[in-house]
Amino acid sequence: MRIDILTLFPEMFGALSESIIGRAREKNLIEINVINIRDFSKDKHKKCDDAPFGGGAGMVMTPQPLFDAITSVKTKDSLVILTSPRGQTFNQKLCKELSNFNHLIFVCGHYEGIDERIIELCIDREISIGDFVLTGGEIPAMAMVDAISRYVDGVLGNGQSLEEESFSSGLLEYPQYTRPAEFMGLKVPEVLLSGNHAEIAKFRKEQAEKITKSRRPDML
Numbered sequence: 207m208r209i210d211i212l213t214l215f216p217e218m219f220g221a222l223s224e225s226i227i228g229r230a231r232e233k234n235l236i237e238i239n240v241i242n243i244r245d246f247s248k249d250k251h252k253k254c255d256d257a258p259f260g261g262g263a264g265m266v267m268t269p270q271p272l273f274d275a276i277t278s279v280k281t282k283d284s285l286v287i288l289t290s291p292r293g294q295t296f297n298q299k300l301c302k303e304l305s306n307f308n309h310l311i312f313v314c315g316h317y318e319g320i321d322e323r324i325i326e327l328c329i330d331r332e333i334s335i336g337d338f339v340l341t342g343g344e345i346p347a348m349a350m351v352d353a354i355s356r357y358v359d360g361v362l363g364n365g366q367s368l369e370e371e372s373f374s375s376g377l378l379e380y381p382q383y384t385r386p387a388e389f390m391g392l393k394v395p396e397v398l399l400s401g402n403h404a405e406i407a408k409f410r411k412e413q414a415e416k417i418t419k420s421r422r423p424d425m426l
């Protein structure tokens with residue numbers, strides 16, 4: 207899978223060079239390119255934003271640098287995504303759908319957003335990470351790229367299941383424990399030390415159902 211991320215703040219994406227995603231990039235399981243929209247500005251001062259027509263607070267990203275940056279990477283197989291509070295809410299189902307595309311282009315708005323004509327001309331999907339407003343679309347793009355990359359073969363270590371985890375199984379995830387078997391007087395549930403896989407699976411399903419019922423009854 208190839209992912210191109212268009213942003214005015216490339217340095218924000220250092221997190222995608224660390225840990226699981228970083229290793230997946232090193233192994234060429236996923237290609238992630240971070241592209242600076244400012245490099246495409248034809249303004250003599252490399253300006254990429256301007257005051258909104260009609261007045262109002264803040265600045266809007268100008269269309270020319272965005273259009274040329276998107277056009278520089280877009281192919282017939284690309285899906286162009288704008289991260290935006292106006293968009294469809296991102297969730298595990300949408301995540302899995304997006305992981306089936308060969309080429310994703312994330313456009314990160316900043317300030318008050320981007321010129322609407324870019325949405326009309328270039329954007330295929332507007333996607334939101336939730337009903338709140340951030341200063342930029344970079345963190346939403348990072349979150350989506352992280353979640354989507356987990357679906358690419360080989361990115362998660364052997365044995366890690368995409369099916370058992372929260373939202374994929376239809377339930378919130380059961381509690382996890384590791385060494386030591388007792389910590390600050392709190393013991394790991396005995397069944398998890400029993401080696402009885404059927405009992406362990408039963409225990410975990412019961413725990414997942416209990417947590418989901420109390421915290422997210424809407425999921426049941």
Ligand code: 4FV
Nearest residue numbers: 290315316334335339340342346
């Ligand atoms: C956002 C969200 C978000 C709005 C204006 C970027 C900001 C600024 N993106 N899910 N919630 N974006 O708040 O995706 O341009």
